[in-house]
Amino acid sequence: MATASAARISPFFSFAAATSFSHSPETETSTGVVFVSAPSIPSRRLLRSPAARRRDFLGRIALSSVLWIDSSELKAREVEVGSYLPPFPSDPSFVLFRASSTDTPALRAGNVQPYEFILPPSWKQTRISNILSGNYCQPKCAEPWVEVKFEDEKQGKVQVVASPLIRLTNKPNASIEDIGTPEKVITSLGPFVTGNTFDSDELLETSIEKHGNQTYYSYVLETPYALTGSHNLAKATAKGSTVVLFVASANDKQWPSSQETLKAMVYSFQI
Known part of the structure; x- marks a missing residue:
């Protein structure tokens, strides 16, 4: 040496x-x-x-x-979000994260429309490596990238993953319904939920939500071999040229006490 x-x-x-x-x-x-x-x-x-x-x-x-x-x-990113994000009006036990063009390369490039979701004030934003952020390929990325990521050691983590629409359909400006059923969409996006592989047997529940003109597919997954955690919740929608996926993950130790919090975060996600 x-x-x-x-x-x-x-x-x-x-x-x-x-x-x-x-x-x-x-x-x-x-x-x-x-x-x-x-x-x-x-x-x-x-x-x-x-x-x-x-x-x-x-x-x-x-x-x-x-x-x-x-x-x-x-x-700066290790600061609790409650110190700089506003309280969520209908439930002050959460704060509201509303993404803008200053937050990510894809938002600045216009490839992703602004999105929002709620967080417990004790959570912290996590740094994303350049190769995962999509910074190197904007404005035209061929592969999915991670937009933002937050976590709490006791409760779990959430992340927003964006994927070019062309990976799922050739129809421009397609809605999530145009791509296919909830089961078809999660088959394509599942590996981005788990961090490695996806098996259809891991899918426990699916549901469809509508907020105005925007349709969302929601999922509950039991993923014992996932890198993200053994419990995953996800919500997907499509807008413009991008499919956006919100993922909340927890391990077996975190899940019993945090599942309701994670469900509220997933439900709040909209674009």
């Missing part, structure tokens, strides 16, 4: 060591090549011009700034 570490830092060490000796000055030629000699290091040509060294230095400053910003964002 020590040998490997030394090998990784040796170019920088050689340069630092060579320039630290006052009696071993560096000489720059008209071509920008620097010659350095040091008592403990054989003379060598360091093919690094002053301009290149300045670029490296500025690059390290920029990288440090990015890392600092990323760390600050991580801390």
